[in-house]
Amino acid sequence: MVIEHESEITGAVEAAMAQTPDARLREVMAAFVRHSHAFLREVRPTEDEFEAGMRFLVGIGQATSEVKNEVVLAADVLGISTLVGLLNNPIGCGQTAAALLGPFWRGSAPRYPLGANLVQSPTPGLPLFVSGAVRDIDGRPLAGADVDVWHASPVGLYDNQDPEQADMNLRGLFTTDAEGRFRFRSVRPAGYPVPTDGPVGDLLRAQRRHPYRPAHIHFMITRPGFKTLITQIFADDADHLETDVTFSVIRSIVGHYTLHEDGPAPAPDVEGAFYTLQYDFVLEPGEMRIPIPPIA
Ligand SMILES: [Fe+2]
Structure with missing residues (x-):
């Protein structure tokens, strides 16, 4: 024409x-x-x-490399990732609300027995004991579900951003028991700034936006016959909870990280203060799909 x-x-x-x-x-x-x-x-x-x-x-x-996915980051800070997630996982249908995968999931976390500690190298911060259960929409426990967990350190960096941390520090894969339960030990994560050394950082500065995410733990829960749940559990007392740079905070996935000033802790080597987090997840029937890891 x-x-x-x-x-x-x-x-x-x-x-x-x-x-x-x-x-x-x-x-x-x-x-x-x-x-x-x-x-x-x-x-x-x-x-x-x-x-x-x-x-x-x-x-x-x-700017995308083995340790950073700037394309995912751009989609995140423009609300695109969260919008796609919520269009595919509507809020309020019985299943746990979804939140974005983010640019730091590695897809190769070590598999641990229930109760294991995610800490693989000296990591500051108060111990955190996380427990919960995975159920279906009707409340039946889901045994044998894979619970993939990853989070930033108390200084706000993931293992692959921080030469001080061992490879795969603060990452782990667990399988729910016969009652659908899981539990693991870690340290309480901190919030962190998304990487600002690339074009997305230039954009945020031009828009006078802060780059911070409120403290959270990432979860990906899979079981054949159920839709893969990708979400994050935020700390209810975290900074920037109302202004997450990636727009991921949904009320129902804000968890209560309970501070215990003294023992007894669930592990005998813990003296003094520690945190606990209890959160149950609900999966809906559907297709189990595993995303392509944004980084190696
Ligand atoms: Fe994160």
């Missing part, structure tokens, strides 16, 4: 893609073209601004 006027371009692109055999790809790309063209007509970017936008996209790809 020979273009006579700017207004014809959107239809011309849609027509060019109309023969796409895959119906879903055809639908998704047609909507993408319509909405992105509408965005451009609203914003009317200058050519300099368009080049800056292209540089941002190139930059988030180039």
Whole structure:
């Protein structure tokens, strides 16, 4: 088609893609073209601004490495990851609310017996004892569910960001017992800033936004016949709970990290203060899918 006027371009692109055999790809790309063209007509970017936008996209790809996924990070700080998660996992349908996978899941956590300690190298912070159960929508315990756990250290860094930590520190994979229960030991995590040394950091600074996430533990719970649950349990007394840079905080997944000023602790070597967290998860029937790890 020979273009006579700017207004014809959107239809011309849609027509060019109309023969796409895959119906879903055809639908998704047609909507993408319509909405992105509408965005451009609203914003009317200058050519300099368009080049800056292209540089941002190139930059988030180039800033992605084995230890950091800047593309996932960009989707997170723009609310895109949380929106996709909630569209696929509506709040209030009986199952535990979902939260984003984030850029730090490694997909290869060591499998431990119930009760094991995630701490693999000297890590500061008060001991934390986490326990809970995994159930179906009708409240029946789910034995044999895999509970994959990972969190940042009390200084706010994941193992692969911090040369002070052993590989796989504060990560572990557990299997629920016959009553659907799980438990493990760790240290209380801190909140942390998302990485700000790439294009996403430049964007946050330009927007006068802080880069912080409230303290949380990541969980991914899988069992054949049930939809994979990916979520985070936040600390109810955490800083930045109301202003999470990734918009992940949902009321029902704010947990209570209970401070015990003194013992007895669930482990004999713990003296003095420690925390406990109890949280039960509910899975809904569906397909078990394992995401592609954003980093190695
Ligand atoms: Fe995290």
